[in-house]
Amino acid sequence: MRVPLIAGNWKMHMTRPEARELVRGLKARLMGKELKAQVALAPPFTALETVANEIADTNWILVGQNAFWEEKGAFTGEISFGMLAEVGCKMVILGHSERRHIFGESDEWVGKKVQACLHWGLVPIVCVGETLDERERGLTLKVVERQLESALGGLEEKVAGEFVVAYEPVWAIGTGRTATPEQAQEVQAMVRDWLGRRFSPMRASKTRILYGGSVKPENIRELMECPDIDGALVGGASLDAVGFAKIVEEGDRAAREGGK
Numbered sequence: 001m002r003v004p005l006i007a008g009n010w011k012m013h014m015t016r017p018e019a020r021e022l023v024r025g026l027k028a029r030l031m032g033k034e035l036k037a038q039v040a041l042a043p044p045f046t047a048l049e050t051v052a053n054e055i056a057d058t059n060w061i062l063v064g065q066n067a068f069w070e071e072k073g074a075f076t077g078e079i080s081f082g083m084l085a086e087v088g089c090k091m092v093i094l095g096h097s098e099r100r101h102i103f104g105e106s107d108e109w110v111g112k113k114v115q116a117c118l119h120w121g122l123v124p125i126v127c128v129g130e131t132l133d134e135r136e137r138g139l140t141l142k143v144v145e146r147q148l149e150s151a152l153g154g155l156e157e158k159v160a161g162e163f164v165v166a167y168e169p170v171w172a173i174g175t176g177r178t179a180t181p182e183q184a185q186e187v188q189a190m191v192r193d194w195l196g197r198r199f200s201p202m203r204a205s206k207t208r209i210l211y212g213g214s215v216k217p218e219n220i221r222e223l224m225e226c227p228d229i230d231g232a233l234v235g236g237a238s239l240d241a242v243g244f245a246k247i248v249e250e251g252d253r254a255a256r257e258g259g260k
């Protein structure tokens with residue numbers, strides 16, 4: 001059984017007062033509800049401590065949006081996994097397409113970050129996904145497999161801790177254009193199959209595979225009904241308390257009804 005996970009990736013949004021207000025709005029809507037789904041929030045670095053304090057009385061998970069693999073040193077502008085752990089993070093988003101495409105992070109870098117993340121006892125949320133051009137050229141599965149191999153292929157089953165995979169087609173991120181449940185399911189099933197081959201059937205059945213890319217209250221249900229979608233990584237729609245609370249509730253309901 002995989003516990004559904006609904007994570008909000010706030011990206012470069014939310015000052016501390018705004019973050020506080022958003023978390024309070026979410027708590028007003030979600031606290032006291034019997035949810036099976038885990039809620040996770042990834043604020044920008046400057047708001048991590050504020051959010052950590054606000055969610056101290058919940059079982060929600062604090063997530064970092066990125067980190068560098070070195071422990072400390074002369075790396076201006078970077079932040080380490082240890083620093084994220086110290087402020088209360090339990091998970092870290094790695095290999096997000098904005099990191100790959102805007103900031104030039106390579107597959108190799110993502111692999112090094114995953115290793116460091118696990119070393120610190122944090123759970124990486126490893127993002128993979130193809131561009132529109134790659135999809136149109138029929139390269140989707142190949143690209144995703146290459147990204148998986150470089151991010152996770154260097155891990156040994158026995159020592160690898162928990163990790164989460166997020167399939168985020170680049171053409172669906174921030175565009176309003178969601179992958180259809182069929183398109184998402186096809187890739188998510190391939191990811192699970194890869195995990196089974198590369199690690200073990202047990203690992204494949206236990207690992208949570210999220211979908212991300214224009215997830216909204218209106219489409220979370222049909223996505224969560226897919227057998228290999230265990231949750232969502234939500235960008236734009238996670239910045240609004242009403243909308244994100246609805247995504248959590250609808251996602252939770254769909255997962256329960258589907259026997260997840």
Ligand code: PGA
Nearest residue numbers: 173174213214234235236
């Ligand atoms: P979006 O972003 O929901 O705004 O498309 C998803 C993501 O980048 O994680």
